Amino acid sequence: MEPEKLCKLAIEAMTHAYAPYSGFKVGAALLCADGSVYQGCNIENAAYSPTNCAERTAIFKAVYDGHRDFTAIAVCGGRDGVITGAFPPCGVCRQVMREFCGDDFHIYLVNGKGFESVTLAQLLPYGFTAGEHMSANG
Numbered sequence: 001m002e003p004e005k006l007c008k009l010a011i012e013a014m015t016h017a018y019a020p021y022s023g024f025k026v027g028a029a030l031l032c033a034d035g036s037v038y039q040g041c042n043i044e045n046a047a048y049s050p051t052n053c054a055e056r057t058a059i060f061k062a063v064y065d066g067h068r069d070f071t072a073i074a075v076c077g078g079r080d081g082v083i084t085g086a087f088p089p090c091g092v093c094r095q096v097m098r099e100f101c102g103d104d105f106h107i108y109l110v111n112g113k114g115f116e117s118v119t120l121a122q123l124l125p126y127g128f129t130a131g132e133h134m135s136a137n138g
C-alpha cells in the first residue's frame with residue numbers, strides 16, 4: 001500500500017478520537033505484512049494516565065486479531081483535529097512498536113502538506129527488547 005493511502009486512513013481514524021481533556025485528536029493506521037490495515041485513535045480518561053495513544057490502539061487491535069508482523073504506521077494529530085504539523089510518537093508507543101517491529105519499521109508523520117518518513121531505528125535507538133531480560137542473570 002502506498003504511504004499516501006495509509007496517511008489518509010490515519011486522518012480518517014483521527015475523527016474517532018476521544019480527547020475531551022487535551023483536545024488533541026490523534027489518528028493512526030497500521031499496515032500489517034499481509035496488507036491488512038488497523039486504525040486507531042487516542043482514547044483519553046478523566047484520570048489522565050489511563051489514556052491510550054492512537055498508535056497503541058491500532059497495534060493492540062491488530063495483535064488481538066493475531067497479527068504480529070508490521071510494515072508501517074501513519075500517524076497524524078492536531079488540536080481539535082486540525083493538522084498543523086507533524087509530531088513524533090511518544091516514548092511509550094515507541095517501546096510498544098519495538099516489541100513487534102524491526103529497525104526498518106516505517107513511521108509516516110503526517111504534516112498537513114504530506115508526510116515525513118522515519119524508521120523505528122531512528123526514533124528508538126538502543127531500545128530494550130525481549131532478549132535483554134531473557135538473558136539477564138539472577
Ligand code: THU
Nearest residue numbers: 022024026042044053054089090
Ligand atoms: N497522543 C497520541 O495519541 N499519540 C502520541 O504519540 C502522542 C500523544 C495523544 C495522547 C493524548 O490523548 C493526546 O495525544 C495529548 O497528549
